[in-house]
Amino acid sequence: MSSETPESDIQGDYEAEKQDSQEKNASTMKVEEAKLKAKYPGLGQKPGGSDLLMKRLTRGQKYFDSGDYNMAKAKMKNKQLPTAGPVKNLVTGDHIPTPQDLPQRKSSLVTSKLVG
């Protein structure tokens, strides 16, 4: 007769231990989830959510808002053009973007610093 633990027992132990750690992990994550919901009550009900996926798919999309542009134009009619604020990409109705404000589009002509 073999003195080794039968394989089914080992399998059972593995399953039990895995179940335990999974439950512990779940409660840790639920605590974290509660923290997040407390900070952002409006956060979507869907876990993860396709909002995140859509954000991923539309990365890089740049929008020109003609409403913003015309509002800014109207405001600026009798005033000096203000200089860009610290957040250059945010154009929200009181600032007309100028070419100087746009992020640099030229590629790096400098050699990589890894070349030493």
Next chain:
Amino acid sequence: TSDGAAGPGPGADMQWCFSQVKGAIDDDVAEADIISTVEFNHTGELLATGDKGGRVVIFQQEIENKNLPQFRSEYNVYSTFQSHEPEFDYLKSLEIEEKINKIRWLPQKNAAQFLLSTNDKTIKLWKISERDKRPEGYNLKEEDGRYKDPNSITALRVPVLIPMDLMVEASPRRVFSNAHTYHINSISVNSDNETYLSADDLRINLWNLEITDRSFNIVDIKPTNMEELTEVITAAEFHPLHCNTLVYSSSKGTIRLCDMRESALCDKHSKLFEEPEDPSNRSFFSEIISSISDVKFSHNGRYMMTRDYLSVKVWDLNMENRPVETYQVHEYLRSKLCSLYENDCIFDKFECCWNGNDSVVMTGSYNNFFRMFERSQRRDVTLEASRENSKPLQVLKPRKVCAGGKRKKDEISVDSLDFNKKILHTAWHPQENIIAVATTNNLYIFQDKVN
């Protein structure tokens, strides 16, 4: 099984030493200098890096320095070039970054080396060739290139090739563009050496390396109604030996294996690898942290490894219902998920890699830590890539993170970890125990201690 004779031995007693570091020392990192991919070629002689500025730098392993036998090898700059430029798609009002997402080497066929590099939209095949001779003694041209007056020539001579200083030239041989609506995350060269795949968030295309104006769509998971979108493709790779087999991973933590012999469009998978989860354990974060950021076949083609936010899993290709091994990379982060979601770190895409004989797996973490897991002996180690440990041949001291409670001396507490210092890209020499580890803007090369 460990092949003691061929290739590197098991990593349990292995000690790692600092070998080299490339890049600027100053803390002020320009965006362009952020390293975005690291890849050894098939012999390990060449090591390529890509960065956010669209540049590729290739290092070459120099032969052993016979005077200093403890330095097995040094990697020095071989070639550097601008692979991709930023673009603006006016039709779609889409800004296209020049960042190099992936580099994959082709196996060497002749004197020149070839690699594929890709940004979000365009893949390019680059030829890197050496020139160490130049012709001299033309009949119709002066040495400086000016053309001679033919009437002044009285005798003919045969031009000769004379040696010159080695010049390494990189030239784009093929440009594969306009095949991806979404952002390319992976490229993989097929073992048939004729084709390769490129994968974006929703589709995978098959290309012939010679043909740039046509590609075949082999996987399409785009739903007819985008409102029904539930998952995206995160990585894809061809099997190293079977040219008909490929795998792709998803943001939901599943891996699908497809056989191209079954049908032209591989929307129906041959195998679906997924670890079941108790629905009552689900939380807001479950799906996000289960998203697979990298998938890599083992060199022997029997296993594949996946990396999700907190762990590395090794799967036996013959068993779909659960991984055969699971390694916790930084489990202590589970109680920090709320803040990691707020600072976007939860979306960081870590890669993983196998050593040459598939006995050890490696992946990066935060605070410039990286982790190695030795499979057969179940031993793991945490090491750090930092300038403080960069004296020549300095042995790296294992690091330990204290999850809670009393912090021992030399341990670092979770709250002291620097989440801006992330190691996303690592690579292991295919034959030797030499590893390349990329911090944000520096490339570290470590080798095992030669006794």
